[in-house]
Structures are given as C-alpha cells and as structure tokens.
Amino acid sequence: MEFDPNNPVVKLCVQGMDMEANGKPEEASRLFLQAWNEATNDFEKYIAAYYVARHQANVSDKLNWLETALQAALKLNNEAIKGAFSSLYANIAKCFEELGDLENAKMNHDLAGSSTVEPSDKGPFYHGTKADLQVGDFLTAGYKSNYKSELTMNHIYFTALVNGAGLAAALATGDGQERVYVVEPTGSFENDPNVTNKKFPGNPTRSYRTRAPLKIIGEVTDWVRQTPEQLQQWREKLASNKGEIIN
The missing domain is CATH 3.20.170.40 (Rifampin ADP-ribosyltransferase domain)
Structure with missing residues (x-):
C-alpha cells in the first residue's frame, strides 16, 4: 500500500504527533487509539499500533502493541516497511530486558542486527x-x-x-x-x-x-x-x- 499523507489514519497519527510536540501526551494517546480503531488494513494497523505502543506506561502492554505492529508489518512484506524492522525488534528486545526475559531479549537484539539491510527497491x-x-x-x-x-x-x-x-x-x-x-x-x-x-x-x-x-x-x-x-x-x-x- 502506497503511503498517502491524506489517509485518515495517517492524518490522525500526524495530529497525535503534533499533540506530543505540544506537550499533550493524553490527547496524543487518544488520537493514536482512534487511529487504531479506525484502521482497516495491515498498513494502517502497523502505523497506529506503533504509536499506541509508545504511550503505554506498562511494559507488558507496550510489548503487546509493539508485537502487534510487527505482525502487521511482516504481513505487508513491503519495501517501505523494511527500514522499520531493526527499530521494532530493538524496542521489543528492550521490553523483554525490562521484564527479565533475557533469552527473548537476545533473540530480538539479534533480529534487530540482522534486519539492517541496504534498500532493495527496484523503482521506478x-x-x-x-x-x-x-x-x-x-x-x-x-x-x-x-x-x-x-x-x-x-x-x-x-x-x-x-x-x-x-x-x-x-x-x-x-x-x-x-x-x-x-x-x-x-x-x-x-x-x-x-x-x-x-x-x-x-x-x-x-x-x-x-x-x-x-x-x-x-x-x-x-x-x-x-x-x-x-x-x-x-x-x-x-x-x-x-x-x-x-x-
């Protein structure tokens, strides 16, 4: 799916980022949850879940949302998404570290390292x-x-x-x-x-x-x-x- 700044879910996420920049995290969180509730495809779910995750105070909840974003991204198999895998795996690894699950933390750190690749976009x-x-x-x-x-x-x-x-x-x-x-x-x-x-x-x-x-x-x-x-x-x-x- 091609990125469209006029996509309703994307626009909600942009509004949420503006609220973050203006020091209004509660309003930002509300907008990101609204984006998730209005998401209708894997691209929109991936974007929305990514932002919902960073407003979770509970580590387990944050991990759940990050893994939701990751699963949606994996389904897409899209060139535009590949650059996010390293960051997603690294954030998931950090959550596992905080939860004391060092085995899963190491596995996701390794995945983060192996996911850093040169772009393979064929254009045009x-x-x-x-x-x-x-x-x-x-x-x-x-x-x-x-x-x-x-x-x-x-x-x-x-x-x-x-x-x-x-x-x-x-x-x-x-x-x-x-x-x-x-x-x-x-x-x-x-x-x-x-x-x-x-x-x-x-x-x-x-x-x-x-x-x-x-x-x-x-x-x-x-x-x-x-x-x-x-x-x-x-x-x-x-x-x-x-x-x-x-x-």
Missing part, C-alpha cells in the same frame, strides 16, 4: 524539480538545498512515489514549471536518513539518496497536485522545522 524512481532537463541528462549532488539555502548537498535525492516527487517539484526553488523525471541510479543508494524512522517508522515515503549521478530516462506529467492551501501548509512546516538536515 522519480525526482521532482523546476529545472528544464532532457532525457539522457544527469542529476548530480553539489547544489544548494531547497530547504536551507546555505547548505550545499552532498547527495542527490529521489523517491519511488511519483506523488512525493510531485510535491518536491512544487516546493523546489525557482520559477520554472514543475517537472517530475523518471530517473535511474548509476550507483549505490541508501534510505534517506532525514525521513527514515523519524516521524514514521521505516521509510514509508520510499525516499532515497545517492552520491552517484541519477540519469534521466523519462518524464511523467500525471501526479496528484497539491492545492495552494496544502502547499502553503507544507511551506509553513518546512519554515518552522528547526531540525538539522543530515547531509
């Missing part, structure tokens, strides 16, 4: 920009960040979600037309550490980065455009984000 991949480029051109690192103009980027970023690339194009600097190119990595790539296991577990936006050039092999024109109001909300979020970009 997309890059959103306002630059006017041609098939056969190469996108390279070394340009200024769209989000922090004083920062020169060491990597070039791309995604396997065309709507995510469309959003990046809309938010990119410049006055040109929004363009989404189909790209082909020419070298190894990794999960984007700026989004992987940050707000959401794993890499649900299937966002990646590489130091090697990206070759443009096509262009798409059909993606879900954001409304002016939605774009303004995104710009406000980016402007208020005080976190450092991992470069």
